[in-house]
Amino acid sequence: MAPSVALVIHRCASVSSTQDEARRWVEAGVARAGHVIVADEQTEGRGRHGRVWLSPRGGLYATYVVSPHPQIAVVAGMAVHRSLHQFGVPAALKWPNDLLIEGRKLAGILIESLETEKLVLVGVGVNLEEAPLETAISLRAADGNVGRGELVATIGRGLQFLATEEDLLSKYRATLSTLGRAVRVDLGENRPPVEGKAIDVDPAGQLIVRTIDGDHVVSAGDCIHLRAL
Numbered sequence: 001m002a003p004s005v006a007l008v009i010h011r012c013a014s015v016s017s018t019q020d021e022a023r024r025w026v027e028a029g030v031a032r033a034g035h036v037i038v039a040d041e042q043t044e045g046r047g048r049h050g051r052v053w054l055s056p057r058g059g060l061y062a063t064y065v066v067s068p069h070p071q072i073a074v075v076a077g078m079a080v081h082r083s084l085h086q087f088g089v090p091a092a093l094k095w096p097n098d099l100l101i102e103g104r105k106l107a108g109i110l111i112e113s114l115e116t117e118k119l120v121l122v123g124v125g126v127n128l129e130e131a132p133l134e135t136a137i138s139l140r141a142a143d144g145n146v147g148r149g150e151l152v153a154t155i156g157r158g159l160q161f162l163a164t165e166e167d168l169l170s171k172y173r174a175t176l177s178t179l180g181r182a183v184r185v186d187l188g189e190n191r192p193p194v195e196g197k198a199i200d201v202d203p204a205g206q207l208i209v210r211t212i213d214g215d216h217v218v219s220a221g222d223c224i225h226l227r228a229l
Helices: 018-027 072-086 148-162 168-175
Strands: 008-015 035-042 060-066 092-094 098-101 104-114 119-126 182-186 194-201 207-211 214-218 222-225
Touching: 008 018, 008 148, 018 035, 018 060, 018 104, 018 119, 035 148, 060 148, 072 092, 072 098, 072 104, 072 119, 072 148, 072 168, 119 148, 168 194, 182 207, 194 214
Parallel strands: 008 035
Antiparallel strands: 035 060, 060 119, 092 098, 098 104, 104 119, 182 194, 182 222, 194 207, 207 214
């Protein structure tokens, strides 16, 4: 992700998902690093672990094509967080990469690798006009005032800039609202959850949770902030 790469924006009316569309465009040689696919709506939008991401018109649905980075999850989370704060939106970054306002989800990030193309797809969804779930919130409800195009471009520039920023992990630690909190991380696949205190992240952005059985390193999962241990 070199900062000198110009951001090329491809706009679509309706797609199954911007991740799938970006994958097709990359494989067809139409899109490459520095390109972003933006859609007015997604008919089959998805989040982490294959979950459905409701994507009605009026939201921001974009997939950025970027070069691989060893801390891509850190880069992506901070890019969206910083971009929202540039527009005065007080979103908190929850591990691994959810953006919350008052505990309700405003935005999410989905990262997928294209191994054969040596590229990474960073999908970003932001509730701009409405929140499709009771547990979510929209920018409008939070009195945020930012246009979709402005936010798309700002996130793209942030992805490129943060990829070269020094001491990135320390800045991520300072940004992450999860550290120091009591958490439960649901791992899925009939695996028992990890519950304890989130004490740190490792260089790859994996969460370190201190439990009664010792420290556990969690690479992926649904993190829930608890009120107390």
